[in-house]
Amino acid sequence: MVNEARLSLEQTLQEKKSREYLTFDNFLERANAQPWRSFRSIFQLIYDMIHHFVPQGIDEYPNDPESINFVNYDCKDLFVTGVNKPYFADRIFSNRFIRLVDSSKQGAGQNRLYLFEGPPGSGKSTFLDAFLHSFNIYTRLDEGATYETVWRLDPEKFKKVRVGENTNLIRNGQKIDVPCPSHDHPILQIPKEYREEFLQKLIKNNKFKRDLFTSKEYEWILKEEPCTICSSIYQSLADRLDDSKDIFNMLYARRMWFDRRKGEGISVYSPGDKPLKNAIGNRQIQEDINELLRDSNAVKYVHSELAKTNHGIYVIMDVKGHNVERIKKLHGVISDGVHKVNSDSGSIEENINTCFIGLINPEDKKHIESDSFKDRIIKVEIPYEREYNAEVNIYHDQFGVDLENYFLPGVLENFAKLVVSSRLDQESNLVLSWIDDHEEYYNFCDKNMLLLRMELYTGKIPPWLSVKDRNNFTAEIRKAIIGEANNEGFSGISGRRSIEILGDFLSKYKDAKKLINMNMVHNFFSKNDELRRELPNKFNKELLSSYDYNILEQMKEALYEENEERVSNDIKNYLHAINFYPKKTIRREEVCPHTQEIIEITGDFFDRFELLLYGKKIDKKERMKMRTVTQKEYVSKTIPEIHFDGKNITETEQYKDLYQQYLHNIQENVFDPFLGNDNFRNAIREYDTEKFASYDKRIQEDVTRLINRLQEKFHYNEEGARQVSIYVLDHIISEE
Secondary structure, eight states, X not given: OHHHHHHHHHHHHHHXXXXXXXXXXXXXXXHHHSHHHHSOOHHHHHHHHHHHHSOOXXXXXXXXXXXXXXXXXXXXXXXXXXXXXXXXXXXXXXXXXXXXXXXXXXXXTTTOEEEEEOOTTSSHHHHHHHXXXXXXXXXXXXXXXXXXXXXXXXXXXXXXXXXXOOOHHHHHTOOEEEEOTTOOOGGGGSXXXXXXXXXXXXXXXXXXXXXXXXXXXXXHHHHOOOOHHHHHHHHHHHHHOSOHHHHHHTEEEEEOOOBTTTTBSEEEEOXXXXXXXXXXXXXXXXXXXXXXXXXXXXXXXXXXXXGGGTTSEEEESOSSTHHHHHHHHHHHHHHHSEEEEEETTEEEEEEOOOEEEEEEOGGGGGGGOOHHHHTTEEEEEOOSOOSHHHHHHHHHHHHOXXXXXXXXXXXXXXHHHHHHHTTSOSOOHHHHHHOSOGGGGTTTSOTTOHHHHHHHHTTOOOTTSOHHHHHTOOHHHHHHHHHHHTTOSSSSSOHHHHHHHHHHHHHHHTTXXXXXXXXXXXXXXXXXHHHHHHSOTTHHHHHHHHHHHHHHHXXXXXXXXXXXXXXXXXXXXXXXXXXXXXXXXXXXXXXXXXXXXXXXXXHHHHHHHHHHHHOTTSOHHHHHHHHHHHHHHIIIIIHHHHHTSOOOGGGSHHHHHHHHHHHHHTTTTTTGGGTTOHHHHHHHHTTTSGGGGGSOHHHHHHHHHHHHHHHHHHOOOHHHHHHHHHHIXXXXXXXX
């Protein structure tokens, strides 16, 4: 408790220190040393904040001539790290969001309302809260510092013009701090007509100077006027003081502090928040100014609630309730950049340069359909997740990082694909016209190519696409596909409901003794009438078929030993063993003279090799005949070549023929030796137990290699490798 209290105090003191006033001269020195940091609008600040947290995007295909710069942006530090409720941006949204931020930096963001639209449960509020959290964090960093105007009026400067007067302020020498309620940048206090010349002399960095006077993003520095309060103070000081130096000695810069809770720099309005009807003032500051200047009309310290977010962020959470009135009032402000404040002492105009953000549900769009307002709105869709990886990230956040441990590899991703499929258009004529032969991808994809689109939305070009279709995947087609994706995700299973569905699923299967497999997922969705109706027709079944094919290929790759030495030794061992094969299946051990390996000569030994060599289409009786032929050739032809011609066995014709045939068929027929082989299946079940040692040595080698490679190459744990192997043997191979 003591440490927590001390750390809290240190943080408070550090914040206070970081808000210490800089004299105008000190500020100008800092501005000259760090011009890009010191001269920033709210849009430039947001741009810098985003690129501080989001690294440069990664293009997985940098040499692709048809690239559309649909890159992978890592938004974790922006939307996930440290926030109360993380937002997981899919690739489509993150690309559009970064482009939006980049364009707003150039000045296009001014006089615009950024309206983020999405259905309930799509994560709009989560996105906004995460964005504002990171913005707040960034502005606390040195690189996130931005400055505002504070006037520190010194009564001592007025003595020479007030001979004989003896007010309390003058007698006590108390300075009056007058913060600009509109957060004016200090440089704006230089009269506009002198500002360009002043900056020409001040800025030494030629590159920044060139940007300053030519780039639209810095246009505000030369064109913007200070608020009426600052203008009035400057004019009053100029009227009363002979030396302009005294004016700027009372001008200070203070680090702008963004505080959502206090509404300073950031204001967030919920539909239930009633609008303020009256202008805002500060009676003490007003009385001090009046007393110092001896004029109650010289400076009116009056402003609106909009001033508190000038050069900041103004947010309307939902366009309903009181926010309907707010957004209607913002129409004129956003269009003209000016807001009129009515008070008891008259009306004043405020210049408003604010980042306006709104969140809206589709059904509330009627409140913003004014033709004159539409051209001031930049709409950004926040639909439900369209990328299955992002959906999985949400699951991990809700159910824990160890969630994956309950599933076989790939199964949780497929659960997410089923959910995402409900949010996508069932067909894409564009994709169907691009892919000529849909049946070519029957093993990899569903009939409507939803699985292909899901991969493309992650930025991946599936390796199973043919060379022809890959070459036809032009930039024009890619842009069109991503363009179609921007219209998806507004219906289907919502984000909230997706979490509920997974929760129901886990309550049913999580405590099972086995890891969750694809059959469980398939049955869960197919037996729930409501869920089944929300999924595209037959997609659940087609996804299961695709999964089965994928894990079948994994097992083939794990079993297949692409090792020339091993292949060579298998042939050598076989040629030696056929001289000893028995009429009855018995175990016999022989040392092969060609490999020096001990061969366990059993029926399983011959079945395994010959099924790989010939395939299952040749029955056992025929294989026995071919074995006899091979043995006779070995004795009559191969052995003489070795003993009398001095050839190595690898130089004989029989070896060469067998080698080519075996190498050609080994991967295609990799499963054939194990079909109906109960010993192989049981050895998988009893792997890593005492009983495992009782099996044929070659079966032990095959099972060990299978289990190890499934773990190494496809990220199974040992139990998962056993389960998926049994699943393939029982449910896939047996049905072929």
